[in-house]
Structures are given as structure tokens and as C-alpha cells.
Amino acid sequence: MSVATRHPARFPVIGGWLGTLTSTDHKRMGLTLGVCSLFFFLLGGVFALLMRTQLAQSNMHFVSDNSYNELFTMHGSTMIYLFVTPMAIAMSLYLVPLQIGATRISAPRLCLAGMWTWICGGLVMQQGWFASGGAGRAGWSSYAPQSNGINTPGVGMDLWVIGVILAATGMLVMGGCVVATIARRRAPGMSLLRMPLYTWTALVSVLMVVGSFPMLVLVMVLLYIDRHGGRIFTGFEGSIDYQDLFWFFGHPVVYVMFFPYLGAAAEAIAVSAHKRWFGYLAFVASMMMFAALSMSVWSHHMYVTGGVTNQYFAFTSTLLLVPAGIEYFDMIGTLIGGAIVLRTSMLFGLTFFIQFLIGGLSGIFVASPVLDYHAYGTYIVVAHFHYTLFAGSIFGFFAGVYHWFPKVTGALLREGLGKLHLALMAVGTNLTFFPMFFLGNDGMPRRVSRYPTHPGWGTLNELETIGAGIIAIGVLVFLFNVWTSLRRRVPAGDDPWLGHTLEWATTSPPPPLNFEAPLPPIRSYAPLLDLREEELDRARERAEVTVGG
Amino acid sequence: MPIAIGVFVVILLVVLGAVLVYRRRPPERAARWHENDRVEGTYAVLLASTAAFLLYLTFTAEHRVDTLANRERPAVIIDVTGSKWEWTFTYPGYGFSVRSGTVGRQPLVVPAGEAVRFQVTSTDVIHSFWIPALRYKHDAIPGSVQITTLSFSRGVFAGQCAEFCGLRHSDMVFTARAVSPAAFAAWARGRGSGPTP
Numbered sequence: 001m002s003v004a005t006r007h008p009a010r011f012p013v014i015g016g017w018l019g020t021l022t023s024t025d026h027k028r029m030g031l032t033l034g035v036c037s038l039f040f041f042l043l044g045g046v047f048a049l050l051m052r053t054q055l056a057q058s059n060m061h062f063v064s065d066n067s068y069n070e071l072f073t074m075h076g077s078t079m080i081y082l083f084v085t086p087m088a089i090a091m092s093l094y095l096v097p098l099q100i101g102a103t104r105i106s107a108p109r110l111c112l113a114g115m116w117t118w119i120c121g122g123l124v125m126q127q128g129w130f131a132s133g134g135a136g137r138a139g140w141s142s143y144a145p146q147s148n149g150i151n152t153p154g155v156g157m158d159l160w161v162i163g164v165i166l167a168a169t170g171m172l173v174m175g176g177c178v179v180a181t182i183a184r185r186r187a188p189g190m191s192l193l194r195m196p197l198y199t200w201t202a203l204v205s206v207l208m209v210v211g212s213f214p215m216l217v218l219v220m221v222l223l224y225i226d227r228h229g230g231r232i233f234t235g236f237e238g239s240i241d242y243q244d245l246f247w248f249f250g251h252p253v254v255y256v257m258f259f260p261y262l263g264a265a266a267e268a269i270a271v272s273a274h275k276r277w278f279g280y281l282a283f284v285a286s287m288m289m290f291a292a293l294s295m296s297v298w299s300h301h302m303y304v305t306g307g308v309t310n311q312y313f314a315f316t317s318t319l320l321l322v323p324a325g326i327e328y329f330d331m332i333g334t335l336i337g338g339a340i341v342l343r344t345s346m347l348f349g350l351t352f353f354i355q356f357l358i359g360g361l362s363g364i365f366v367a368s369p370v371l372d373y374h375a376y377g378t379y380i381v382v383a384h385f386h387y388t389l390f391a392g393s394i395f396g397f398f399a400g401v402y403h404w405f406p407k408v409t410g411a412l413l414r415e416g417l418g419k420l421h422l423a424l425m426a427v428g429t430n431l432t433f434f435p436m437f438f439l440g441n442d443g444m445p446r447r448v449s450r451y452p453t454h455p456g457w458g459t460l461n462e463l464e465t466i467g468a469g470i471i472a473i474g475v476l477v478f479l480f481n482v483w484t485s486l487r488r489r490v491p492a493g494d495d496p497w498l499g500h501t502l503e504w505a506t507t508s509p510p511p512p513l514n515f516e517a518p519l520p521p522i523r524s525y526a527p528l529l530d531l532r533e534e535e536l537d538r539a540r541e542r543a544e545v546t547v548g549g
Numbered sequence: 550m551p552i553a554i555g556v557f558v559v560i561l562l563v564v565l566g567a568v569l570v571y572r573r574r575p576p577e578r579a580a581r582w583h584e585n586d587r588v589e590g591t592y593a594v595l596l597a598s599t600a601a602f603l604l605y606l607t608f609t610a611e612h613r614v615d616t617l618a619n620r621e622r623p624a625v626i627i628d629v630t631g632s633k634w635e636w637t638f639t640y641p642g643y644g645f646s647v648r649s650g651t652v653g654r655q656p657l658v659v660p661a662g663e664a665v666r667f668q669v670t671s672t673d674v675i676h677s678f679w680i681p682a683l684r685y686k687h688d689a690i691p692g693s694v695q696i697t698t699l700s701f702s703r704g705v706f707a708g709q710c711a712e713f714c715g716l717r718h719s720d721m722v723f724t725a726r727a728v729s730p731a732a733f734a735a736w737a738r739g740r741g742s743g744p745t746p
Contacts, residue, residue, distance in 0.1 A: 065716050139713050145691065146674040151633075151715060235692030239675055274576040276583045282593070304677060305688045306695040310615075314607050318600050325596040328560060329589070335567035337580030342572065350564060357560055361553040368607040370614050374684035377677055377711035443681030445711045448719035452707075498576060536577055 024108035025512055026181075030094030031408070033115050033174075037087040040122055044078035045475060047071045049468055052432075056465040058453045068449035069137040070156075074128075076140030077160065081167045082122045084393055085253060088260040089171055089209070091400060092178045092202035094408065098503035099196045101187025101522065103513040106180035110173055118170025125163025128156035136160025139447065141250060144233030144242040148226055161224045168216045175209030178202060187502070189522035193284070196501040196525050197270070197277055201263030204287045205256045211295060212252035219245040240307035247298035255294040257389060259287065261396025262327065265349035268403040269331060271497050272346035273338030276526045279330040286323035293320050303369040304376045310369040317367035324360050328353065343497075344418030348399035351426055352392055359387030362437070380440030386433045395425070398478070405485075406492030410508040414490075417481040424474030431467030435460040500526035614685075618698040624663035624730065625737075631669075631676030631689035631710065634717040645740040649723035658736055661703040661727035670694045677712035680725055686711050701727035 020032055051071050054062045063071065097105050105111055128135030133154030138147035142160070145151055182203050186195070195203070219242065226232040233242040270277040277283065293316050299308040300317045331353055340346070362384040366372045375381055398421070405413050439460050444451055451457060495504040505528060506515045520527050628639040635650035638657045647655035659665045669678050671689035679686035680699075683706070687697045710721035728736070 065719065069713075069716065069718075143675060143713075146714060151674050236690050237692070239690050239692070273571070274579040276581075278583050279585075279589050280583065282589045304686055305675075305690060306693075307690075310611065311608060314611075315604060318604050318607070319597075321600055321603075322593065322596040325599075326589070326593060329592050332560075332563055332567060333583075333585075335564065335571060337582065338567075338571045339574035339576050339579040340568055340571045342568065350568070354561060354564065357557055361557060364553065364603065368603070368610075370607060370610040373614070373686055374681070376686060377679070378681075443679075443707060443709070445679070445709055447713040450719045452722070533581065 022112070024104075024112050026093050026097050026105035026108065026111070027408075027510065027514075029105075029108075029111060029115055030090045030092075033086055033093060033118070034090035036119055036122070037083050037090055040078050040082035041087070042475070043126070044075050044083055045472065047075035047078065049472060051075060052465040052468040054449055055451075055461050057461070058458055059450050063449070065449050066134060066137065069447075070129075070135045072447055073136045073139050073142075073160070074126075077125060077136060077164070078122075079389075080140055080253065080257070081164055082125070084257040084389060084397075085209075086118060086167075086171055087397060088202075088205060088257060089174050089178070091260055091264065091397075091404075092206060093174065095404065095503060096178055096199050096202050097181055097185065098407075098506070098510060098514055099199045099501050100182060100185065100190050101502045101515065101519050102181060102185035103515065104185075105177055106184055107177050111177040114170045114173030114177070116170070117173065118167050121163045121166030121168070121170055123163075124159050124166060128159040128163075131156035131159060133157075136163075141246055142223065143246075144223065144226060144239060147223060148233065149228060158224070158227065161220050161227065165217055165220045165224075168213050168220070172209060172213040172217070175206040175213070178206040179210060187519055187522060193281070194522055194525050194527075197266045197280070197283065198260070198263035198501070200284055200287055201259040201266075204291045205259040208252045208256050208291055208295065212249045212256075215245055216249035216253075219249065236307070240302070240305060243302050243305065244299065244308075247301045248295075251298040251301070252295050254385075254388070255290060257393050259290070261352070261393040261400065264400030264403065265352040265396040266331070266334075267501070268345040268349040268399040269353075270334055270526075271403070271499055272343055272349070273334055273340050274498060275334055275338040276500060276524070276529055277330065278333030278336075279326070280525055282326050283330050286326040290320070290323040293317075293323070300367060300372070303372045314367060314369050318364065320367070321360075321364055328357070343402070344413070344415055344422060345399050345402035345497075347419065347422050348395050348402060351422065352395040352399055355395060355426075355429065356388060356392035358434075359384055359389075359392050362387065375440065377445055378440035379436040379444045379446055382446050383433050383436035383440060386436070391429045391433060395429075398422075398425070403497070404503075405482075406496050407503055407508050407510070409486060410492055411485050411489040412492045412496060413485045414481050417477055417484070421474050421477045421481060424470055424477060428467045428470030428472075428474055432464045432471060433467075435463050495528070498528075498532065500529045502527060504528055618664070619666075619696060621664040621698055623666035623698060624660055625733070626666045626668065627657070627659070628694075629667050629669045629678050629689065630672060631678065631714070631721075632672040633674065633715055634710070634721040636678075636708075636710075636721065636723045638723075640737055643737045643740060651717050651720045656705075656724040656726045657708070658726050658728060658733060659701050660730040660733035661701050663730060664698050664700050666696060666698045668694050668696055674714050675712045676710045676714050676721065678708070679711040680706050680708045682706045688712060701725070703727050703729070 020028060050063060054060050054068055131154060133156055135156045138152045222232050266277060297313055297316045300313040302308045303310050366375050366381060366384055402413055402418055439457060492508050494508055505520055520531055523530055626641055628641060630637040635648055635652055637646050637648050639646040649655055669687050669689045671691045673691060676689040677686050678689055683699055685699060687695060704727055706725040708723045708725050710718060
């Protein structure tokens with residue numbers, strides 16, 4: 001195909017570190033962003049382990065109160081601003097152009113600038129650890145007036161605010177590049193309703209980035225001014241305004257951190273079931289409904305403030321069960337009648353759906369104001385969002401890693417280690433997060449470094465700490481798997497899984513301009529499956545002719 | 550709650566069943582159907598009705614908790630003031646206060662079985678007035694006084710700040726004692742100085 005080779009000279013391939021730092025190839029930017037995000041994931045994980053150690057017993061003095069406040073703030077901020085969201089964007093940067101048959105991303109230099117802005121943001125935020133008084137310590141949501149200059153003074157908190165501004169701006173820019181790529185660079189024949197599932201989930205999530213991240217940048221700039229004498233978020237209205245503005249970003253971002261991983265799990269499941277995804281149109285429609293609703297549920301974080309119309313937000317929040325139910329239906333519809341291979345990516349994909357269900361069903365409870373009057377601010381909420389973000393999104397992320405690793409590196413990950421990784425993660429996750437429902441219901445608030453000796457609380461907290469340790473071992477197994485699979489490579493070939501979408505129609509790893517051979521015809525959201533089915537039909541016809549003749 | 554567990558179990562079983570039944574077949578045998586408008590449509594309607602039913606339950610309950618409760622004539626009014634890191638409970642009808650948190654250890658005493666109106670506010674940052682056993686909390690926000698009416702059965706209840714408020718948030722705890730109205734009246738008339746009933 002001519003588009004694939006039009007401007008080869010404009011894209012000299014620079015190797016090594018310099019190339020990594022300056023390349024405008026979407027695949028290399030995606031990888032750099034992904035590797036940096038993974039580094040922050042490990043860092044955030046260390047924070048979590050320190051917190052769980054402090055909480056293992058009721059009145060531990062492993063870290064001070066102040067350090068604990070820094071830890072939970074930086075754990076949440078690192079995971080949300082520096083891992084789950086940017087990792088979603090990293091996967092989109094890498095995969096979307098390949099899936100829609102594009103040779104490159106739109107506005108690649110802008111995208112590179114966005115990536116560096118984000119990296120600077122991450123580094124600035126973490127520098128808070130070296131500031132006197134410590135890093136940001138007002139929670140990842142940093143409610144005013146707790147986060148103002150009087151209640152949380154110090155350079156560390158300022159660095160946190162600036163770090164969030166930079167990281168959010170960077171992600172906004174990169175998200176915009178992905179939107180533009182989908183709008184402008186689809187291959188001939190790739191209509192919107194022929195885009196692969198993953199691309200749809202990526203599109204919806206970057207649209208939400210574009211829609212909601214400007215609000216985060218705005219609210220953080222206002223907070224910075226407020227911290228330096230601006231008096232913006234004062235009094236009742238100021239407190240409520242901050243929360244309204246923050247959650248107008250803060251709820252959509254939850255779905256930004258969910259959709260692409262849902263897409264990854266869906267692709268892994270469809271490919272491993274050797275069957276095209278069931279109910280594609282309903283799935284796309286449910287994505288749209290999800291996105292629209294998730295931009296209109298933000299104040300369900302504020303039921304107990306007495307400052308919002310609870311009924312409206314209960315209405316929109318409860319309606320979310322409709323698109324969520326459709327996804328599950330489609331997933332089951334895909335499995336039924338398939339030819340299922342239980343490889344690691346498939347298992348991670350299925351575990352994603354099952355565990356996310358616990359997060360989703362508990363979400364229906366906290367969507368109701370009267371139930372949330374109890375659950376708000378407790379470990380019930382902590383359990384709920386870790387079941388969506390960790391037991392959900394992270395498992396979807398690993399489904400994507402095992403699914404696309406061969407494409408990205410040309411080598412297969414070890415299946416045995418992969419399944420061990422899954423088993424450790426699944427056991428650790430449920431051991432860590434399930435007891436939190438009981439603790440929260442029993443009256444343990446979140447963000448406390450110590451808790452009273454209460455019958456049962458010690459045991460449950462100890463179990464959680466053990467679970468966190470098991471998760472950590474699982475992550476180490478994963479890192480070892482990556483290391484050993486890259487050192488002693490088992491070549492993957494172009495299409496090890498019988499993939500459905502265009503990225504499997506090129507080499508592994510793909511060449512700088514993605515496709516060297518002509519693209520196959522695109523007649524549905526699974527063009528490679530179309531080809532195989534046609535091939536099969538022709539073979540059957542030939543067989544019939546031979547038998548009949 | 551039982552519904553949620555039921556939904557979880559059903560989906561888990563269906564997924565496991567599907568995986569077991571359709572495992573290890575050659576890829577050529579995979580079915581090609583991938584749409585069924587009627588089934589999907591029916592299912593969407595079912596989901597929407599579930600949402601409507603849940604909302605009906607929620608709205609009814611919220612009306613009871615937020616609107617009807619506050620219409621009741623309270624037997625006693627208590628001002629609740631959160632400040633770092635102390636709860637101050639003032640009884641305006643009797644003209645005295647008790648404090649609990651990092652400094653004070655005095656319990657909040659209320660008459661059991663009667664409507665108690667709390668007027669909740671804060672002097673510095675957002676706190677949240679939470680009594681887990683009542684399954685109810687309300688934010689204490691500087692610059693506003695928010696009214697909420699609760700009623701207690703007899704007993705001793707733990708209470709705690711549920712909105713992160715800085716260094717010693719963990720220690721912003723109190724105890725609520727619900728005693729008979731007569732015992733409460735005697736305690737309050739002694740301006741809270743007598744032994745806690």
C-alpha cells in the first residue's frame with residue numbers, strides 16, 4: 001500500500017537512548033511512556049506496602065502520622081496520575097495507529113512534548129519527598145481547605161500541585177493526538193463502525209481526557225493561587241466548589257482508567273475464543289452511554305456534603321448499571337459457541353470481568369445516597385474502587401500485556417510464569433481488598449494511620465497486609481517473566497494468537513511505518529478473522545466439490 | 550445485598566460453564582453468529598427496569614432519612630463543631646459543652662428513643678460526623694451549619710471523623726451514649742458536670 005512508504009526519508013530511525021528520548025514514532029513514544037508508567041506503578045506499590053505494614057496491627061508505629069499521610073496521598077496520586085491513566089494513554093499511543101491501519105500518529109512532535117511534560121510532572125511530584133515538611137499530604141483529591149497554605153503548608157505540597165498540573169497537561173496533549181489520529185488517519189475502508197473494540201474504548205477514553213482534564217488543570221492552578229494568598233476556596237461555597245470542580249475531572253478519569261483496559265480484556269477474550277466479539281453495536285453504544293453518564297455523575301462523591309442535589313446524581317449513577325450490564329452480556333455472548341483457549345491473556349481477561357463485577361455491584365450500593373451516608377469515607381469505598389481499579393483495570397492491563405507483548409517485542413512471554421503471576425495476583429488481590437468491605441461496614445474510616453483495637457479488625461488487617469505481600473510477589477514474577485522472555489527469546493511470529501485486527505497483519509515488532517505489506521481489505525471490526533473465515537469457506541467448498549465430483 | 554451476591558454467582562457460573570463447555574475446540578468450529586438484536590434489546594430493557602426499581606427504593610429511603618426526619622420536633626438540639634482535632638458538642642438548651650478528640654474524652658450524651666437534632670459545622674477544614682452503628686454521617690463544613698436529625702436506641706456507640714483533616718485525623722474520635730430521657734435530663738440539668746449516666 002502506498003501510504004505505508006510515502007515518506008520514508010522523513011523518519012530516520014535513531015537508535016539508543018537519544019532515539020528513545022526524541023523519537024516521534026508512536027510506538028517508541030508509547031513504549032517510553034509505558035515503561036515510565038510501570039516504574040511509577042512499582043513506586044506506588046512500594047508506598048502501598050509501607051502503608052499496609054503500618055496498618056498490620058492496630059497501634060503500630062512503623063511510620064509517623066505525617067509520613068502515613070504522605071504515603072496515602074502519594075500512593076493514590078502516583079497510581080492515578082502517573083500509572084493507570086498514562087498507561088492507558090501509552091497503550092492507545094502504541095496500538096491505535098496499528099489497529100486503524102495508520103502509519104503514524106497525528107501531531108507527533110506535539111505528542112512527544114506532551115510525553116515529556118508528563119514525565120516532568122511525575123518527577124516534580126515525587127521531588128516533594130525531599131522537601132522539608134514532606135511530599136503532598138492532603139489526599140489524591142486534596143480537598144480545600146485541607147490543602148490550602150494554612151492547613152498543609154510547605155514546598156512539598158506545592159510541588160504536588162505543580163506536578164499534577166504538568167502531568168495532566170501532558171496527558172491532555174497526548175490524548176488529543178490520539179483523538180486526531182482516529183479522526184484523520186484511519187485506513188481506507190476503516191469506517192468508525194469497523195474500528196476494533198480496543199480502538200473504540202481508547203477513543204471514548206481519550207475523548208473524556210479531552211473533556212475533563214482541562215478542569216483538573218484549572219482547579220490545580222486555582223489551588224496554587226489559593227495556597228499563595230489568593231483566598232479562592234474559602235467558606236462553604238469554596239469547599240463545595242472545589243469538590244464540584246475536582247470531581248468533574250475526578251469521576252470521568254475513573255472511566256479513562258477503565259475503558260482501555262476493558263478493551264484490552266475484550267480483545268484478549270475474543271481472540272482466545274476464536275470468535276468475533278458479540279454485540280459490537282450494543283458494545284459501542286454502551287461505551288457512548290458510559291461516557292455520557294460518567295461525565296454526569298461527579299457529585300455522587302459529595303452526597304454527605306449537603307451541597308448537591310443527591311437525587312440527580314443517584315439517578316445518573318444507578319443508570320450506569322445499564323451499559324455495564326451490556327458489556328457482561330456481550331462478554332458471555334462471545335464465550336458461548338467459541339473455541340476457547342485458556343492462555344494467560346484470556347485468563348487475565350476473564351478475571352478482569354469477574355473481579356470487576358464485585359467493584360461494579362458494590363458501586364450500585366454506594367450510588368444510593370442513603371447507603372452512601374454510611375459507606376462514604378470508609379474502607380467500603382476503598383474496597384469498591386480498588387476492586388474496579390486494581391482487581392479490574394490492572395488485570396485488564398495484564399491481559400493486554402500478555403496479548404500484545406509478542407507484537408511489541410517479537411518474543412512470547414512464558415505461559416507458566418504468566419499463570420503463576422495470575423494466580424498470585426488473584427489470591428493477593430482478593431485477600432487484600434475483600435476484608436475491607438467488612439472493616440468499612442464495621443466503622444473503619446479510610447486515611448487513618450492507626451485504628452482502635454476492635455474485635456476482628458486486627459485479623460482482617462493482617463490478612464490484608466499478607467495479601468499485599470502476595471501481590472508484590474506476583475508483580476516480581478511478572479518482571480522476571482519479562483526479563484527472562486526477552487533474554488531467552490521464543491520468537492512469536494507475526495500472529496501467534498490468530499488475531500482479529502490489523503496489528504497482527506504486520507511484523508512483530510512492527511516496522512517504523514507500521515505496515516510494509518499491503519493492508520488486507522477492511523470489511524468489519526475483525527478484518528483478519530474475515531480473511532480466515534473466507535479461506536475456510538473456500539476450503540470447504542473445494543472439499544464438497546471433490547466429494548461431489 | 551442478596552440480589553448483588555445472586556447476580557455475582559449467576560455470572561460467575563455462566564462464565565465458568567461457557568469456558569468449560571467451549572474449551573479446546575479447534576478454531577474452525579467457533580460459531581460465527583455475533584449479534585441478536587431481540588435478545589440484546591430485551592436484556593437492555595431488563596437492565597433499565599432494574600435501575601428504575603433501585604432508584605425507587607433509594608428515593609423513598611432518602612425522603613425518609615433526609616426530609617421526614619428533619620420535620621420531626623426534636624427533643625434536644627446539639628451543636629456539633631469539628632475542629633482540628635476535636636469534636637465540641639454544645640447543648641444550647643442547657644448552656645454547656647463537652648469535648649472529645651485529641652484533648653477531651655467526654656462522651657456525647659443523648660436521650661434514647663427521641664429525635665435529636667444535630668447542627669453540624671466546622672471551624673477550620675472539612676470534617677465528617679460519623680456514628681457507624683447508625684449507618685449515618687454528615688460533613689462538617691466551615692461556613693455552614695447543616696441540620697440532621699437522628700434517633701438512638703439505648704447504648705454506647707463509637708463515633709469518628711470520616712473526612713481526612715490532617716495530622717491527627719485518626720485520633721478525632723468520640724463516644725455517644727444514649728440514655729433514658731430522664732437520666733439525660735438529670736445529667737443535662739447538672740450542666741454535664743455530674744457523673745456520666
